[in-house]
Structure formats: C-alpha cells, structure tokens
Amino acid sequence: MTPDNVLEPHRDFKSGLVAIVGAPNAGKSTLLNRLLGQKISITSKKPQTTRNRILGVMDRPGAQLIFLDTPGVHRAGKPLNVRIVDVALSTLADADLVLVMMDAAAPDSDAENYLIEKLAARATPAVLALNKIDLIHKPQLLALIERWSRAHNFTAVVPVSAVKGTQLDGLVDAMIQVLPQGPPLFPPGSLTDLPERFIAGEMIREKVFRLTGEEVPYAVAVTIDAFKEEKGGRLVKIHATIHVERNSQKGIVIGKGGAKLKQIGEAARREIERMLGCRVFLKLFVRVQKNWSRDSKAMARFGY
Ligand SMILES: Nc1nc2c(ncn2[C@@H]2O[C@H](COP(=O)(O)OP(=O)(O)O)[C@@H](O)[C@H]2O)c(=O)[nH]1
Ligand SMILES: [Mg+2]
CATH class of the missing domain: 3.40.50.300 (P-loop containing nucleotide triphosphate hydrolases)
Structure with a gap:
C-alpha cells in the first residue's frame, strides 16, 4: 500500500x-x-x-x-x-x-x-x-x-x-x-433517518395543508399519540392529534358534520398505507392549544 x-x-x-x-x-x-x-x-x-x-x-x-x-x-x-x-x-x-x-x-x-x-x-x-x-x-x-x-x-x-x-x-x-471523497455515511438503501411515525404525522399535516383554506395550515401541528403494529405487522393502528390555535380553526378542520376531518383522515391513511405497505387504522383528534406557534415550550413539544 x-x-x-x-x-x-x-x-x-x-x-x-x-x-x-x-x-x-x-x-x-x-x-x-x-x-x-x-x-x-x-x-x-x-x-x-x-x-x-x-x-x-x-x-x-x-x-x-x-x-x-x-x-x-x-x-x-x-x-x-x-x-x-x-x-x-x-x-x-x-x-x-x-x-x-x-x-x-x-x-x-x-x-x-x-x-x-x-x-x-x-x-x-x-x-x-x-x-x-x-x-x-x-x-x-x-x-x-x-x-x-x-x-x-x-x-x-x-x-x-x-x-x-x-x-x-x-x-x-x-x-x-x-462532493468530497469519502465512504458512504449510511448503509446503502437507507432512504432516511426519520422514523415512520414522524413521516406519518407529516402526511397528516400535508393533507391539512392541502385540504383547508388560507389561514389554518400555519396554525396546525400534528402529534402521533399511538402507533401500534397488530396482526403480525399486517395492520398498524395510529392515533394522532391535530393541534390548532383557535376554536374557529378547530371548526374548519372538523368541517360540517365532520366531513373535512373525514376527508383529511382518508387521504392521509391511504398515503401512510402506501409508505408502510400494510393496512392502517387512523384515528384523528382535533385539539385547541391557544397560540402555540408563539410559545416556545409548546413549539418544542410539537417538535419545532
Ligand atoms: N410546474 C411545476 N411545479 C413544481 C415543480 N416543482 C415543484 N412544483 C410545485 O411547487 C409547489 C411547491 O413545491 P414544494 O416541493 O412543496 O416546495 P418547497 O417549499 O420548496 O419544498 C408544489 O405545488 C409543487 O407541486 C416543477 O418542476 N414544475
Ligand atoms: Mg418543502
């Protein structure tokens, strides 16, 4: 050598x-x-x-x-x-x-x-x-x-x-x-270092972005409260909360008779199923956390 x-x-x-x-x-x-x-x-x-x-x-x-x-x-x-x-x-x-x-x-x-x-x-x-x-x-x-x-x-x-x-x-x-010369930093085929549950939360947030009007998306954060594999990995059960800043925004996200939330949930579920390659049961909750986007503690809790 x-x-x-x-x-x-x-x-x-x-x-x-x-x-x-x-x-x-x-x-x-x-x-x-x-x-x-x-x-x-x-x-x-x-x-x-x-x-x-x-x-x-x-x-x-x-x-x-x-x-x-x-x-x-x-x-x-x-x-x-x-x-x-x-x-x-x-x-x-x-x-x-x-x-x-x-x-x-x-x-x-x-x-x-x-x-x-x-x-x-x-x-x-x-x-x-x-x-x-x-x-x-x-x-x-x-x-x-x-x-x-x-x-x-x-x-x-x-x-x-x-x-x-x-x-x-x-x-x-x-x-x-x-790029500099150097060894691969991740095992080949790694794709990402993000946990699936984080990406699942993001997919829910994306549907809120895409399916609600002007003001709501910026007031939204999503947390995954439960993420459980069942039936030997053929089903994943997810509970997630959509956090908004005001009651009026909660009303918009839920929609008339719950129609908007249903639409968000179905679109997100389909995409999460594609990512995980199995069936997904997705339950969404909506919660008001007053002015969280101006509160550094709340922001940290939501991952920002
Ligand atoms: N026509 C067209 N639209 C694009 C292209 N790339 C991205 N977009 C659209 O631009 C918007 C913003 O894209 P996004 O990736 O979220 O932008 P980011 O904020 O820079 O991450 C989305 O609606 C995309 O579909 C492109 O090459 N052509
Ligand atoms: Mg982007």
Missing part, C-alpha cells in the same frame, strides 16, 4: 451532505422525493410546508448523497417562522455542498438575495437548480442563468423540472462532481 492509499482510503467513492435551500415553494421537497423515488418530505402549493430538516439518502454507483431538505429561507417575523428559517440556515454549516433551488417561473428576489448574502459568507461550494422550467420560455431562462451566474460563483447552474423529472441526472452528476 502506498502512503497515498493510507491517506485516501476512499479515492473511488464520494459522499457528503447536500443542503437543499431556497425560497418557500421553490420545489425543494418535490425534488427530494423525486430523486429518492419515494415520498419522505411533504409538499404543497402553500409556502412553509416543510418545517423541520428532512434527511434523505440517495445511492448512486460510486457515490452517496445525503440530502437535507430544509424549510424555505425568508426574512421571518413570527416566532415559529424565525425558528423555521434558523433550521434552514443552520444546515448550511454542516453541508459539503449547497444546492440552491429557485422557482424560475416565479422568482422571489427578496428571499434569493438574502440567501446569496448568507452563501457569500461561506466557502461551501454551491450548485444552482433553476426549477419549474416546464412553466417558462427559454429567453426568460437564459436571463436568469446570466443573472445568477454573475451574482454568485456557482459550481454549476442547471435548469430542471422536479415535477417532470427533466435534467435531474445532469443535476445529480453536477453535484457528485463537487
């Missing part, structure tokens, strides 16, 4: 942490799910769907990419949002590579400039993905590529569509190029 080999025992393999950051709604979680071929991070049309840092592992020949999906970066006011933005920015410190995602169809200049400011302060390499190219025309795209290539020293700028799957291989190759 040459001294070289002793110093670099993994010259044939690359691995590292990739922080996916960007404005709310850029398509970060959609991209992660698409790359993994499985849903681990919830998505919706509404900003601030993702609240925690979500870890996803992708294996490629000769490389392992560990993605950290983050909440959207924006200048935050409310306590819950400040906490959420902190989560996103703190992942920059751990990352070997930053994947910046922008919505090419609806640029959010304020958030993007803020993010570039934060990036400029670090030496971490960054790749830019200009997402949603299925929605825009080429001249618009070229202008964006020009603008952002000048604003920051990106290692690569790759136009993609996370929903259609366009150019994702090119994006992954560009990221692997930049």
Whole structure:
C-alpha cells in the first residue's frame, strides 16, 4: 500500500451532505422525493410546508448523497417562522455542498438575495437548480442563468423540472462532481433517518395543508399519540392529534358534520398505507392549544 492509499482510503467513492435551500415553494421537497423515488418530505402549493430538516439518502454507483431538505429561507417575523428559517440556515454549516433551488417561473428576489448574502459568507461550494422550467420560455431562462451566474460563483447552474423529472441526472452528476471523497455515511438503501411515525404525522399535516383554506395550515401541528403494529405487522393502528390555535380553526378542520376531518383522515391513511405497505387504522383528534406557534415550550413539544 502506498502512503497515498493510507491517506485516501476512499479515492473511488464520494459522499457528503447536500443542503437543499431556497425560497418557500421553490420545489425543494418535490425534488427530494423525486430523486429518492419515494415520498419522505411533504409538499404543497402553500409556502412553509416543510418545517423541520428532512434527511434523505440517495445511492448512486460510486457515490452517496445525503440530502437535507430544509424549510424555505425568508426574512421571518413570527416566532415559529424565525425558528423555521434558523433550521434552514443552520444546515448550511454542516453541508459539503449547497444546492440552491429557485422557482424560475416565479422568482422571489427578496428571499434569493438574502440567501446569496448568507452563501457569500461561506466557502461551501454551491450548485444552482433553476426549477419549474416546464412553466417558462427559454429567453426568460437564459436571463436568469446570466443573472445568477454573475451574482454568485456557482459550481454549476442547471435548469430542471422536479415535477417532470427533466435534467435531474445532469443535476445529480453536477453535484457528485463537487462532493468530497469519502465512504458512504449510511448503509446503502437507507432512504432516511426519520422514523415512520414522524413521516406519518407529516402526511397528516400535508393533507391539512392541502385540504383547508388560507389561514389554518400555519396554525396546525400534528402529534402521533399511538402507533401500534397488530396482526403480525399486517395492520398498524395510529392515533394522532391535530393541534390548532383557535376554536374557529378547530371548526374548519372538523368541517360540517365532520366531513373535512373525514376527508383529511382518508387521504392521509391511504398515503401512510402506501409508505408502510400494510393496512392502517387512523384515528384523528382535533385539539385547541391557544397560540402555540408563539410559545416556545409548546413549539418544542410539537417538535419545532
Ligand atoms: N410546474 C411545476 N411545479 C413544481 C415543480 N416543482 C415543484 N412544483 C410545485 O411547487 C409547489 C411547491 O413545491 P414544494 O416541493 O412543496 O416546495 P418547497 O417549499 O420548496 O419544498 C408544489 O405545488 C409543487 O407541486 C416543477 O418542476 N414544475
Ligand atoms: Mg418543502
């Protein structure tokens, strides 16, 4: 063995942490799910769907990419949002590579400039993905590529569509190029470090996001109170509570004669069944916890 080999025992393999950051709604979680071929991070049309840092592992020949999906970066006011933005920015410190995602169809200049400011302060390499190219025309795209290539020293700028799957291989190759040499950090096929019960709670929260109107989603947290396997693993029984901040929100989540809650429960159950690969019995409760999103103790209890 040459001294070289002793110093670099993994010259044939690359691995590292990739922080996916960007404005709310850029398509970060959609991209992660698409790359993994499985849903681990919830998505919706509404900003601030993702609240925690979500870890996803992708294996490629000769490389392992560990993605950290983050909440959207924006200048935050409310306590819950400040906490959420902190989560996103703190992942920059751990990352070997930053994947910046922008919505090419609806640029959010304020958030993007803020993010570039934060990036400029670090030496971490960054790749830019200009997402949603299925929605825009080429001249618009070229202008964006020009603008952002000048604003920051990106290692690569790759136009993609996370929903259609366009150019994702090119994006992954560009990221692997930049990753350091090193052994896989997770056993191959790990997918995520998140417990199934956490993802189940997120799936319920996603249905509330998607099935209720403007104000309710931001006031919602979900806890899993029981998660029990039965019938030798052929059935999982789940009890979950949807926490809201006000009585009026409780009324909206429950709906007329319980119709909305039923709809949320059925949609969530189907998705949890797909994830677990077995039948699921899901019982939902709705509880008012006054102003929890302004109360750091309550936020911590809900996992934020
Ligand atoms: N047309 C189109 N929509 C997309 C694309 N990627 C994501 N979206 C949509 O954009 C919205 C926000 O996506 P999400 O992944 O939750 O964004 P995040 O907040 O950055 O995690 C969702 O409604 C997605 O379906 C894309 O490539 N094309
Ligand atoms: Mg997200």
